[in-house]
Amino acid sequence: MxxxxxxxxxxxxxxxxxxxxxxxxxxxxxxxxxxxxxTDHNGEPFSQDQxxxxxxxxxFGYTHCPDICPAVLARVAQVYRQLKEAGDADQVQxxxxxxxxxxxxxxxxxxxxxxxxxxxxxxxxxxAEIREVAxxxxxxxxxxxxxxxxLFTHSDYIYLLDDQGRVRKLYPADFTIEEVxxxxxxxx
Numbered sequence: 001m002x003x004x005x006x007x008x009x010x011x012x013x014x015x016x017x018x019x020x021x022x023x024x025x026x027x028x029x030x031x032x033x034x035x036x037x038x039t040d041h042n043g044e045p046f047s048q049d050q051x052x053x054x055x056x057x058x059x060f061g062y063t064h065c066p067d068i069c070p071a072v073l074a075r076v077a078q079v080y081r082q083l084k085e086a087g088d089a090d091q092v093q094x095x096x097x098x099x100x101x102x103x104x105x106x107x108x109x110x111x112x113x114x115x116x117x118x119x120x121x122x123x124x125x126x127x128a129e130i131r132e133v134a135x136x137x138x139x140x141x142x143x144x145x146x147x148x149x150x151l152f153t154h155s156d157y158i159y160l161l162d163d164q165g166r167v168r169k170l171y172p173a174d175f176t177i178e179e180v181x182x183x184x185x186x187x188x
Contacts, residue, residue, distance in 0.1 A: 026162075026168040032170075034136040035047070039124050041113060041124075051095065054091055055093070055187045056094070057080070058097065059159070060155075068156050073096065073113075079177050080119070080120075092188075094119065095123065098123070099130050139154070156172070158173070158180070
């Protein structure tokens with residue numbers, strides 16, 4: 001009977017440890033992501049660590065894209081609105097990083113992104129800065145021509161980052177909204 005006082009605290013500790021926040025099944029991708037500093041749509045410096053504490057939905061693209069980028073941003077906005085309806089939007093941050101800093105200035109991003117009604121942070125910078133961040137995330141973009149209305153050939157993955165800024169999942173441009181909502185909630 002003397003062992004009982006030692007066993008009860010141990011059992012209580014094990015029980016309480018199991019009552020904490022559920023850990024997500026989404027693995028951490030250590031090959032992608034990392035620290036960066038760019039310029040936000042308000043013209044202010046914005047570093048990756050400003051996203052810490054929130055789950056982020058990150059997308060690279062450009063505002064003059066004729067099809068893929070606006071469609072993906074609209075889908076990201078739908079994810080955000082569903083999370084807002086569930087009361088979780090204050091813990092989630094959509095982020096759009098342009099790879100067309102020539103046209104996608106902070107001022108232009110500030111005018112463009114509100115159309116999606118999702119509190120998206122728009123980021124731009126010098127071409128060298130953007131290339132470095134794109135490299136960290138494995139993003140490929142190639143300017144097709146040097147004319148005024150040039151286009152880009154580009155990768156179009158969406159990145160789900162946890163509250164520590166770690167990449168937890170990639171989605172193709174035609175992702176299902178419900179999958180991203182469920183995955184984002186698993187990280188909250």
